Amino acid sequence: MGQTIAEKILSNHCGRDVRAGDIAVCDVDFCFGQDGTSSIIIDSFRKLGVKQAFDKEKFRMVIDHSAPSPSIGVSEIHKKMRIFAKDFELGLYDIGCGVCHQIIPQHGHVTCGDLVLGADSHTCTYGALNVFSTGVGSTDIAITLASGKNWFRVPETMRIVAKGKLPAGVYSKDIILSIIKDLGANGATYKSVEFYGNAITDLSVDARLTISNMAVEMGAKVGLMEADNKVLKWLAGREREKTPNPIQADIDARYAAIKEYDISNLSPQVAKPHAVDNVSSVDELKDVRIGQAYLGTCTNGRLEDLEIAVKILKRNKVHPDVKLIVAPASREIFLEASKKGLIDVFVEAGAVVVGPGCGPCVGTHNGVLADGEVAISTANRNFKGRMGNPNSFIYLASPATVAASAIKGRIADPREYRKRLI
């Protein structure tokens, strides 16, 4: 019986053949924490009483969720992270570097076939790069930082095949929202998900990262894809030259479930308050007025996302009732966007461009919502209170839908700007 990608990667990292359901203690290639989770990593690591990290090069902390700090409490946590980094000679990406899930692969810390743990649930993002990467809690990261290992229950795998050609104005965010709508918030709980089909392989790597990023929103442990030439090219030339070890599932691998989707007639999708699987077509929401639009995050803060939004915003103005906030996912993306004139378009349209980081996604700064306020965002979560106010409403959508909505002042169909998007 053949193996799935998850079974192979975990087997490679524990030195024996393991299958779904087995417990394996594995060597971890890279682990990290962000400024919402590092405080407990630090406390737990100090409690373990080890003198040094297992490998300084295989760990980073990132300040991204509240960067720069909006309050004394957050500043104290950032200070704690900087002290810890100095005490144990560990790397820290400070404010302005960007969102962890962009900068970790961008700086070459991970490659195909790696096993990665992050104290952030969207660590599944790098599955698009053929990395077994999954979110865990802070103490788990402290254990890995001390020992270089952690224990895993080898997951069963769900195979998802997405076929068809995306219509104009419809993007990878719409694909993953429609899948989450179908499977539900716990449709893939504990499972590894493998994504296949030409609807996936036709996508750029940026667009694929969006899909893997949201695998956790249906409960999945990892959201894996194969490494094709696009992935290898994306990984090549990074500042750390890690040798990729692309892993494919065997032809006779065993799957817990197989789901097929045809996205040829997919419309732009929107997740309504207050659940990610509460998804409708944009057609049904055209009367929803908005007060804020947010373009950014680990889901859709990449250069391609900014470019798509700019195609719609160019020579248009943000609606007077709307605040459009833009957060490039990394310093490098910000610079690139600037060189290409994208930042000018945002500012001229009336948007506010904030520093690289998570922006208002987690409700700590950069656009906390007022009572009754409605926001449309390219983020991956819309739980009650997510953007800082439980008395507000968050819709999730693609960069194109968010840009169109920012102009119209209501949830709008980006296909109205089809000619600009082709």
Place this chain on the structure above:
Amino acid sequence: MKKKKIKRVKGQGSRVKKTRKKIAVEEIKIRALPQHTARRLKVRDNINTDYVISGRYKFSIQDPKELSRHIFEDIDPEFAARITKGDILVAGENFGCGSSREQAPQALKWAGLYAVAARSFARIFYRNAFNIGLMLIECDTSFIDDGDSLELDLDNGKLKNVSKGLAFDIKPIGSVMKKLLEDGGVIEHFKKYGGFKF
């Protein structure tokens, strides 16, 4: 059970004299299982960790006792104040989904909850809870309401709703989780064995 030899000494009452061989005496103890009050939110399923502890607090407060005062604030501002030590939080499907924040099980533990019982748990929360020694019980919770009196019979793998006269089978926890719970959490386990020992 062997009879104890009784040596009678004049004027001194009776004394039990131990025989040279050790006598195995089976102790029969009759003890009542402790009662736990069920605490249940109106939201049944998919209670995510943002709801357990909002980002408004989680990103800036390090003190778990302080965090525990704000649990579920965004969906039920009065809930935290109703919890007394030893209560069991009861939920439906997919409890603890969403963010990996370890502050979620931490705040629940510091609020004084004895355990969380749910029909199913999300994976990161599940792992985090056992890592810090918070007990999770997976069973059918459909017939448990807020305020019901519960008994946890771990020896027989049952959660009993004393108020309703019902008992539910607890899904056995895996060997790894069992060991972590026995050792008081993963840090304690790691320090005890110098690594993983499952």
